[in-house]
Amino acid sequence: xxxxxxxxxxxxxxxxxxxxxxxxxxxxxxxxxxxxxxxxxxxxxxxxxxxxxxxxxxxxxxxxxxxxxxxxxxxxxxxxxxxxxxxxxxxxxxxxxxxxxxxxxxxxxxxxxxxxxxxxxxxxxxxxxxxxxxxxxxxxxxxxxxxxxxxxxxxxxxxxxxxxxxxxxxxxxxxxxxxxxxxxxxxxxxxxxxxxxxxxxxxxxxxxxxxxxxxxxxxxxxxxxxxxxxxxxxxxxxxxxxxxxxxxxxxxxxxxxxxxxxxxxxxxxxxxxxxxxxxxxxxxxxxxxxxxx
Numbered sequence: 001x002x003x004x005x006x007x008x009x010x011x012x013x014x015x016x017x018x019x020x021x022x023x024x025x026x027x028x029x030x031x032x033x034x035x036x037x038x039x040x041x042x043x044x045x046x047x048x049x050x051x052x053x054x055x056x057x058x059x060x061x062x063x064x065x066x067x068x069x070x071x072x073x074x075x076x077x078x079x080x081x082x083x084x085x086x087x088x089x090x091x092x093x094x095x096x097x098x099x100x101x102x103x104x105x106x107x108x109x110x111x112x113x114x115x116x117x118x119x120x121x122x123x124x125x126x127x128x129x130x131x132x133x134x135x136x137x138x139x140x141x142x143x144x145x146x147x148x149x150x151x152x153x154x155x156x157x158x159x160x161x162x163x164x165x166x167x168x169x170x171x172x173x174x175x176x177x178x179x180x181x182x183x184x185x186x187x188x189x190x191x192x193x194x195x196x197x198x199x200x201x202x203x204x205x206x207x208x209x210x211x212x213x214x215x216x217x218x219x220x221x222x223x224x225x226x227x228x229x230x231x232x233x234x235x236x237x238x239x240x241x242x243x244x245x246x247x248x249x250x251x252x253x254x255x256x257x258x259x260x261x262x263x264x265x266x267x268x269x270x271x272x273x274x275x276x277x278x279x280x281x282x283x284x285x286x287x288x289x290x291x292x293x
Contacts, residue, residue, distance in 0.1 A: 041262075096110065112170065118230070120235075121163050121164075122231060125162060126235065131150055150240075168228075215288060230249050
């Protein structure tokens with residue numbers, strides 16, 4: 001028999017969820033509504049005068065070369081972070097799942113990076129790759145590689161991609177490891193008895209059974225690349241050099257806080273929110289068809 005909870009008062013369920021609803025409204029819906037309203041306004045730098053601008057803020061963005069460049073940077077950055085993070089996490093999960101002796105130690109060490117804040121991750125990797133004192137930069141110079149991400153845009157992009165992947169890889173690892181442990185060993189053993197090699201067993205049995213986990217992590221990692229990597233970029237490159245690492249969320253912050261363009265920044269946040277919603281819908285509409293539940 002299905003167990004159902006019966007509340008004595010019809011208002012008690014609403015009272016229990018009221019704190020979560022209040023937090024969502026105050027910290028999400030209300031700021032989102034304000035940003036959407038400000039996107040159609042134009043204010044001076046001191047916020048003393050406001051006028052209705054209509055779609056002028058959006059039109060100015062489409063004519064802004066720096067904003068269009070941030071689109072390209074965000075597309076490249078999100079693809080590298082999402083695919084790189086998922087691929088490396090899957091590789092680590094497969095390797096950790098095979099370890100018998102000391103498995104708990106390996107799994108614990110792989111989980112630790114998730115406890116590090118994004119800004120701390122950015123500072124850590126920025127210090128390791130510092131052009132003058134970084135130990136990794138020193139090793140690269142010994143190999144004949146002139147590493148200076150402060151001046152070279154491609155090296156700055158590589159730095160923030162590495163730091164962002166490292167920060168998120170523990171989250172991906174946990175889900176992949178749980179998915180691997182949920183796969184019946186009898187299926188893999190049967191394929192091995194039939195003569196299937198390890199790679200074929202993984203590609204034809206393990207990976208299809210991991211498709212729900214992979215799809216979930218794909219959605220989560222794209223959202224992570226669009227929003228949660230702000231701390232990494234702000235702590236390392238701050239969008240430089242020459243806007244090479246200025247993704248959309250960082251440009252929203254830069255134009256709104258540093259440049260004091262509240263209307264333009266709000267218009268950017270509205271566009272960014274629509275882009276993420278559209279990408280999520282596309283993933284659920286087309287990519288989810290290939291998922292085997």
